Amino acid sequence: MATETGLNVAVVGATGAVGQQMLRTLEQRNFPISKLTLLSSKRSAGKKLTYKGEEIVIQEATPDSFEGVQLALFSAGGSISKALAPEAVKRGAIVVDNTSAYRMDPEVPLVVPEVNEEELRNHKGIIANPNCSTIQMVVALEPIRKKYGMKKVIVSTYQAVSGAGANAIKEMEEQTSAILDGKEFTPEILPCGSDEKHYQIAFNAIPQIDKFQDNGFTFEEMKMINETKKIMNMPELQVAATCVRIPVETGHSESLFIEVENSGLTVSEMKSMLSEAPGVVLEDDPENQIYPMAVNCVNKNDVFVGRIRQDLDNEKGFHLWVVSDNLLKGAAWNSVQISESLVKLGLLK
């Protein structure tokens, strides 16, 4: 659709929470598209979505759907990516994959453009978009690491329900109404659709996102740990994560403790570095009660940072509060931003 000169683009998983944000973001950024194909599972095929005022019928994703496609944005779950991303690459497309399927594959660049855009040059067809909670953290860490090094990161997350999809949002709203009305309800989705037990998210905090691993960490926590090391190219970085779902619709918040390598960093210098950093908006004025909050980040592409304090016992230790729209910088916007970087670097033409 749209421009005469532009790319043949496919979006896989167009009807999901992230997929819809992907379309809106491509539209807003006026991404150069000559043809746009919307793909989904068999179940959603036949539905229609609007892009730049034109209705597009969604088709079932099959290997042949990618004939002629130059850029394929995947966001339909790991198994779809596993099955179809190689098919898209085989047919000449570059894949930007928003699932966890290829993130830790050493052949696949895992990219947050503010941090490691140049890694895109090493792609072999598939580029992975990191986990939402990882992306916003590394955007905030990178400007600090560049000048002072980074030794240790301990993060506790306050993650929004939209990260678990549109059905989880619906579940939270229905539970909330039921509780306010004094009615019964049965949790069916959260904490993790693929796990056995389901718990109330309304007016609760659930310390489980994704399934547990043998070491007691959840897969979400291990994603934050391993992806951060890979994106920052620091296998020796010490990272620990506790990931918690809270009753927020959109916007992940993170409480970070970091320890830098080098002495001399002050809070005011960190604020000054972050206020000039790409993709970061500094919101840090305690006297006027200015700090990032989930409800304020929705529909914005930036990563908001505030509550910056030096640790009271360790001059190389700092505390930060980092908030971003998990569907945008955490997913759709980072994928589109990778696509823009591919164009800018001449890797997609």
Next chain:
Amino acid sequence: MATETGLNVAVVGATGAVGQQMLRTLEQRNFPISKLTLLSSKRSAGKKLTYKGEEIVIQEATPDSFEGVQLALFSAGGSISKALAPEAVKRGAIVVDNTSAYRMDPEVPLVVPEVNEEELRNHKGIIANPNCSTIQMVVALEPIRKKYGMKKVIVSTYQAVSGAGANAIKEMEEQTSAILDGKEFTPEILPCGSDEKHYQIAFNAIPQIDKFQDNGFTFEEMKMINETKKIMNMPELQVAATCVRIPVETGHSESLFIEVENSGLTVSEMKSMLSEAPGVVLEDDPENQIYPMAVNCVNKNDVFVGRIRQDLDNEKGFHLWVVSDNLLKGAAWNSVQISESLVKLGLLK
């Protein structure tokens, strides 16, 4: 009221969220009371509350209210405690104060019975009940410290709205309904009634509890830091806190990173120590998705601990998830427990 042999007890702030839990707890514990006086501000005087089936008319608290009182439980705000606790002591009462007014006074024991019950012997009339978020943390830390020492604690909290009082709960419920119904609302209480700006708590996370101090930490965060050192009698302990309000009615959750002094601690030994520790309930079975959650701790006196993991980079580092009813162990139950300890130690008779 009630028993023939028993104590002359006054509860100050009986109509508040904590005061009402105080009455229920005294009742449930069958605390030895011969006379019970309920006191409040002028505004609530004349209202009635029920204790063991008997209606008691609430009186305005004045210095003379404490004539003959042996035990006075204060929970009506710092300024009331500042004004009236010394008056109660002057008249022979022992005061258990649930506000922050006297907590850091070196003359005043700050007591969590599981940790430092013996400190009660040093009281000079006033005993302070610690901050809710501090209490549940030190109950979980103490059994570990006893055997392995404690070097560093980094905590991020997920605090319930009831900690800000009954009006804050009402505000959260009204905001939540308004959002679900697509209606307008104006935040008026949270994050902190005494501060200037007020923010939406429904479907949000607010990284401010109490007012900001000059060092960028909030007063709530400094309470956790300073009170923990005092209760554990470890001025050298490294403590850092980030305190966050989330849309939960009752039940504070805490994500803890701790570093112990001595080598050799394993996850299974920590689980075994905590499963036998006073006041602690271990809920830690990831395979069966068993971990503490706010909604499950309500109306229970215990501190629930789970998600115990060894840090992946530091063999002396551990992560824990600690949940407790902030109105009970965090306030009313700890105050009543202190009162029981006073009786047990022969300090109140």
